[in-house]
Amino acid sequence: MGADTVTAGTDEKVCVEHLFKIFGADPQDTIRRIREGASKDQIYADTASVAAVADVSFSVAQGEIFVVMGLSGSGKSTLIRCINRLIEPTQGRILLDGNDIVGMDVEGLRRLRLNKLSMVFQHFALFPHKTVGENVEYGLKIRGMSARERREKAVRALEQVGLAAYADVPPDNLSGGMQQRVGLARGLAVDPEIMLMDEPFSALDPLIRRDMQDELLVLQQQLRMTIIFITHDLHEALRIGDRIAIMKDGRFVQLGTPEEIVANPADDYVSAFTRDVDRSRVFRAYMLRGDPHALSSDTTIETALERFASLGRETLFMVDEDGRPLGVVRRHDLERGGEKTALRDSLIDDFPSAQGSQELIELYTACATGLPIALVDEAGRLEGIVDPLEVFRLLGGGSEESAEQASASAASGDTERSAIQTGPLEMRRSDHG
Amino acid sequence: MADQISDYYTLPLDDWIEFFVKDWLVPNFRPVFRAVQWPIDQVLNGLEDFLLWLPYPVFVVVIPLIAWRVAGRGVAGFTLLSLIFLDLLGIWRETMVTLAMIVTAVTFCVIVGVPLGILAARSDRFYSFIRPILDIMQTIPPFVYLVPIVMLFGVGIVPGVIATIIFALPPVIRLTNLGIRQVQAELVEAGLAFGSTRRQLLFEIQIPLALRTIMAGLNQTLMLSLSMVVIAALIGAGGLGLTVFTGLGRLDVGRASLGGIGIVLLAIMLDRITQALGEGGRSKAPGQKGSLTRVFKGIVQGSKAYNEKS
Numbered sequence: 136m137g138a139d140t141v142t143a144g145t146d147e148k149v150c151v152e153h154l155f156k157i158f159g160a161d162p163q164d165t166i167r168r169i170r171e172g173a174s175k176d177q178i179y180a181d182t183a184s185v186a187a188v189a190d191v192s193f194s195v196a197q198g199e200i201f202v203v204m205g206l207s208g209s210g211k212s213t214l215i216r217c218i219n220r221l222i223e224p225t226q227g228r229i230l231l232d233g234n235d236i237v238g239m240d241v242e243g244l245r246r247l248r249l250n251k252l253s254m255v256f257q258h259f260a261l262f263p264h265k266t267v268g269e270n271v272e273y274g275l276k277i278r279g280m281s282a283r284e285r286r287e288k289a290v291r292a293l294e295q296v297g298l299a300a301y302a303d304v305p306p307d308n309l310s311g312g313m314q315q316r317v318g319l320a321r322g323l324a325v326d327p328e329i330m331l332m333d334e335p336f337s338a339l340d341p342l343i344r345r346d347m348q349d350e351l352l353v354l355q356q357q358l359r360m361t362i363i364f365i366t367h368d369l370h371e372a373l374r375i376g377d378r379i380a381i382m383k384d385g386r387f388v389q390l391g392t393p394e395e396i397v398a399n400p401a402d403d404y405v406s407a408f409t410r411d412v413d414r415s416r417v418f419r420a421y422m423l424r425g426d427p428h429a430l431s432s433d434t435t436i437e438t439a440l441e442r443f444a445s446l447g448r449e450t451l452f453m454v455d456e457d458g459r460p461l462g463v464v465r466r467h468d469l470e471r472g473g474e475k476t477a478l479r480d481s482l483i484d485d486f487p488s489a490q491g492s493q494e495l496i497e498l499y500t501a502c503a504t505g506l507p508i509a510l511v512d513e514a515g516r517l518e519g520i521v522d523p524l525e526v527f528r529l530l531g532g533g534s535e536e537s538a539e540q541a542s543a544s545a546a547s548g549d550t551e552r553s554a555i556q557t558g559p560l561e562m563r564r565s566d567h568g
Numbered sequence: 569m570a571d572q573i574s575d576y577y578t579l580p581l582d583d584w585i586e587f588f589v590k591d592w593l594v595p596n597f598r599p600v601f602r603a604v605q606w607p608i609d610q611v612l613n614g615l616e617d618f619l620l621w622l623p624y625p626v627f628v629v630v631i632p633l634i635a636w637r638v639a640g641r642g643v644a645g646f647t648l649l650s651l652i653f654l655d656l657l658g659i660w661r662e663t664m665v666t667l668a669m670i671v672t673a674v675t676f677c678v679i680v681g682v683p684l685g686i687l688a689a690r691s692d693r694f695y696s697f698i699r700p701i702l703d704i705m706q707t708i709p710p711f712v713y714l715v716p717i718v719m720l721f722g723v724g725i726v727p728g729v730i731a732t733i734i735f736a737l738p739p740v741i742r743l744t745n746l747g748i749r750q751v752q753a754e755l756v757e758a759g760l761a762f763g764s765t766r767r768q769l770l771f772e773i774q775i776p777l778a779l780r781t782i783m784a785g786l787n788q789t790l791m792l793s794l795s796m797v798v799i800a801a802l803i804g805a806g807g808l809g810l811t812v813f814t815g816l817g818r819l820d821v822g823r824a825s826l827g828g829i830g831i832v833l834l835a836i837m838l839d840r841i842t843q844a845l846g847e848g849g850r851s852k853a854p855g856q857k858g859s860l861t862r863v864f865k866g867i868v869q870g871s872k873a874y875n876e877k878s
Binding site (some may be wrong): 216219221245246247248249250252253254256257258260262263264273274277304321325333444 | 637754755757758759760762763764765768773774776777799
């Protein structure tokens with residue numbers, strides 16, 4: 136099961152191990168029942184205890200956006216509040232930078248919240264008796280920072296969310312989206328290492344929500360915080376998350392990258408969510424990467440035809456000495472036209488190309504040419520090709536084969552994975568423009 | 569015909585209480601109660617002297633100005649007319665004594681009540697302990713504790729103020745508790761999530777947001793203390809209460825009515841002004857200074873205006 140999936144990393148920022156939060160009279164008994172496999176409803180019926188978080192383990196890497204997605208009552212809000220101990224966990228360990236915060240004394244906990252953690256709330260939780268600027272200053276004020284210094288920092292944080300002009304306005308005068316920007320600025324002003332976001336965009340209109348998601352991704356690109364993000368919206372989770380945990384009845388049903396979850400839902404519960412996901416926005420070109428078997432620029436027509444025959448391909452790319460694609464050669468062009476003397480003459484240099492990190496939706500126009508799509512790396516070198524038919528086969532989704540292939544490719548392929556981990560945001564930015 | 573228990577035996581509770589108060593509480597704790605009396609005495613005398621020292625014209629200019637700054641033109645006009653009228657009735661001195669008593673009582677109610685209310689809001693156990701006491705304080709007829717108060721504190725204006733404090737204290741405790749408990753959980757969470765200490769949470773978030781409710785409690789306390797000053801006259805407190813009380817004793821309807829009118833006018837003035845203070849807590853834009861500052865501004869402007877006039 137996904138519940139025990141702990142992705143070990145060298146740069147783990149947050150690590151949660153076998154966390155339980157039980158609301159009820161006899162928590163130890165409830166934990167025993169959970170270990171024996173009793174369901175949440177069963178436990179509630181038997182003992183009137185609620186197992187809000189039941190044996191959850193995960194770890195979040197430095198700079199990662201980890202999304203917990205679940206419906207109301209799944210325990211996701213309880214989980215995030217356990218991480219800064221607004222709610223006391225019943226059992227388990229929560230390691231921040233390797234230090235267990237469960238059982239930490241009040242003063243240590245307070246200092247941790249003051250210096251490392253920050254939180255953004257669903258209903259903004261702005262202080263109505265303070266101005267926007269004073270709200271943003273709050274975390275700095277209670278650190279004892281001087282009025283001028285914290286004002287400067289607050290204005291800088293407000294600039295980041297585009298609201299510097301509103302510093303002296305009461306928050307009630309702002310719209311919902313703007314209020315949450317203030318909430319975000321308040322969280323950012325303290326330069327947190329870990330940002331906890333409890334359904335921050337759920338109370339906003341869909342369009343504003345999208346803007347805010349984009350904005351968060353842009354900010355994250357600069358700031359590289361470790362973000363734990365709660366949502367009930369799978370689309371939001373897929374857009375934002377580097378990894379996603381699907382939570383149900385206090386447990387993680389599945390934990391994986393967006394691609395893994397869409398391509399290979401762990402059970403019916405998850406697939407009920409993923410069914411109406413726009414796969415073309417989740418899957419990326421690298422998932423369909425095929426070996427290029429590229430021809431070099433000095434290949435003769437004869438050797439080329441031999442290659443075509445031996446590979447059973449209809450098209451092949453030609454690359455220059457540096458591995459940059461020069462164009463595509465079609466087999467039937469070579470077979471038909473005998474008058475050409477050099478391979479270069481039948482080269483189609485108007486070929487479609489894409490980067491591995493691009494979403495499939497951006498490949499549609501490229502697919503329309505009928506030619507294979509060249510996947511190029513940042514230096515412009517050919518690293519693979521995508522067969523247009525494969526794009527539609529993967530998007531069609533129904534076929535088990537392509538789904539498995541996709542998830543296998545998402546799970547394996549070290550280079551692509553590392554690319555995703557190091558630069559998920561640059562990639563995603565490409566479509567937000 | 570004897571079919572009631574009381575025909576055979578009556579519980580001598582009255583004797584027990586008499587014994588408890590007269591033979592144990594009074595001889596053993598009199599110094600303690602005397603000590604309690606001291607700060608009240610100081611504040612009351614200081615205030616009374618100040619109010620009686622204050623030249624009448626200053627009063628008539630400054631108070632309506634405060635009312636104007638805090639509560640608007642209507643209340644200011646009413647206050648001005650009332651003050652002139654009170655003087656016309658020839659009960660100015662009594663009014664000032666009553667005002668000093670009330671302000672003293674309310675001050676001590678706030679000093680005692682707000683911290684108790686905060687404590688009650690923070691601890692469910694303390695709240696369940698203090699709740700029945702507040703219920704008793706609010707339901708017990710004030711006449712009942714006038715006698716022990718006389719025994720412990722003697723007669724006079726200070727014991728009258730003490731009786732008033734006991735009578736008027738519950739609302740400010742209750743509403744402070746309520747106000748703090750009513751602060752949205754998410755706001756408290758936000759405060760905690762950023763690492764506030766309990767003190768910072770209290771002063772930065774809880775009290776400012778509860779201020780309006782606390783002011784409503786203060787207003788209630790003020791009204792209760794106004795109604796108590798008449799009764800306090802029974803144990804020697806002076807002021808308007810005494811005017812009513814002597815009028816009552818001599819069946820002098822006119823004199824008693826004067827006292828009554830004085831109290832009513834005072835009540836309306838104080839009520840409108842303090843209510844506006846509470847409203848101000850709600851409607852003021854954050855960043856602007858609080859209503860109390862506006863009051864001081866009002867005083868400053870008033871005194872300037874007075875200086876210019878004279």
